[in-house]
Amino acid sequence: MVRKLIKYDFIPLLRLLLPAYLVLFGVALINRLIQLFELVEDSSDSFSMIYEMLFSSSIVLYCLGIAVCTVMTLIVCAIRFYQALYSNEGYLNNTLPVTPSQHIFAKLLSSLIFCAFSIVTIFLSFVVLTFGELNIEIFKAIGYLLNRAIVADAANTFMFIIEITITIIFGYISMLLLLFTCVSIGQLANKRKILLSVGVFFGIYTIGQFAATALFIGLAISGYAVHEWIENNPAQFFHCFFVLLFTAEIIVSFTGYFLSKYLLTKKLNLA
């Protein structure tokens, strides 16, 4: 049943997100075509100014495109969660022989798939942007740096790769579950549900920022011994950092999951 839920979530998400991904590809391709007119040695000042303007603008557009692609994926997934469970469509979905956990799990899984799609899209758009020999050289450079890191300290390098991967995956999971929670809290209101959801999100986000800032300030004023330890053991410090981050993500994920499940089970408001 969960598989069917994912399948029926897939098509609306694809319909909404595919244009954004295609636009990103388009911007990358336009930028690559602009690069064909890259400065030659005897080009005139006016031509070089026009080229610089076009190139800079297209690069800014591309960066914006990446940001939009990433954020849009998360927002569209949250909107899809709301539409599927708390809007008119919710009347049907909540009567299906599926537990709230399964609903949340299905939405989470389909959202994660599209988050992965967005990452792949950004990667492929970068390949388009740097298509040619430059692309090959970039990957050669990355491979060389990675090789040097492994040769210098294989254990720490592999641990960092694993930690970063896990952090990114659980980062997406925690963000999605947080968004689901905000949507679930928002649906409690009779009017302006989306506004409440947005407000809750910003509230939670602000509290998170305060907590992180307090932590960093605490670290900054922690004293000479701590600073010395960080300076002498940078790898261990970053391992601790990632573990802490992962722990925070787990806490947010579980809290979000259980809260969403509770609200979906006990406080469903389809009015």
Added chain:
Amino acid sequence: MKRFIKTTALAITAVIATVTLSSCTHLEELKETTGVYTDSTHEEVIFRNERYKRIVPEDDYQLIYKYNSYDYYYPTSGYLRDADVPILLSEQFGKRIGFLESKDNKKENPVLIMAYPDSYYMLYDYGDSLRDNDYDDTTSFYVKEDKYDDYKKALLEGDLGHYYTLTKVSMTDATGFKYTDTVETLIPEKYTDIINRTLKNDDILKDVYNDMFTNTLTLTCCDENMLIQSDYTVEISKYNGEYYIQKYDRYDDSPYNIRLHKVTESDKAEISQMFSEYYLDDYDTDYNY
């Protein structure tokens, strides 16, 4: 049929796009300024598809070179990297180099002209790379393979009884910009003989004090092909209508070791002629000893 034409047109467009989209100016610029070591000994380098061999000047001899300081059209520095280092990381893991000019001392081209990048270049690398600083490393030079034997021979057997001085010359760079530069010019044989003869005589000026000479022509000892030079400098100075020549090691000799040999009456006219031909009021640019 329509579908076939459409597919073919798309395929051709894709191929053309692939070819045209493959260029990158930044990468081409890097290739122009980056050389690759042929092996781990770093004795040979491939730069712009030409082989360069390492040459180490003797302690007392230096290669004659100068920076391409006025012709900004062409790059003046780059990097040398090992073959396994990607070209994009040349700056981070390569060794910094400068592109120098040296003189093509053929008789029909006695004056140095700002060289184009495809002509006669030497490379040198600094001792402090951006990786780990190797404080035991020294500056080294790489000479084009076809000129290597000339330099090697000059270092081993070169007769440094010739002299060069700096003369002004008008240059035009690749963009058409005109400027004045100083170039190394070999002193003709007749003057060289007079200088060498004068330095052997015993007519030494006794009372020497600071600022007594109003005009001084400075020469540097070099080989006949102007490939290498020594630490010795020769100065021809004018005082009270007479000419005096001294030779000293510009790094070792103190002011108290000056021996000013007086030019004989028979050679005075020639030296006066030489002075008027080569004396410069000021120097326009840097040159390297």
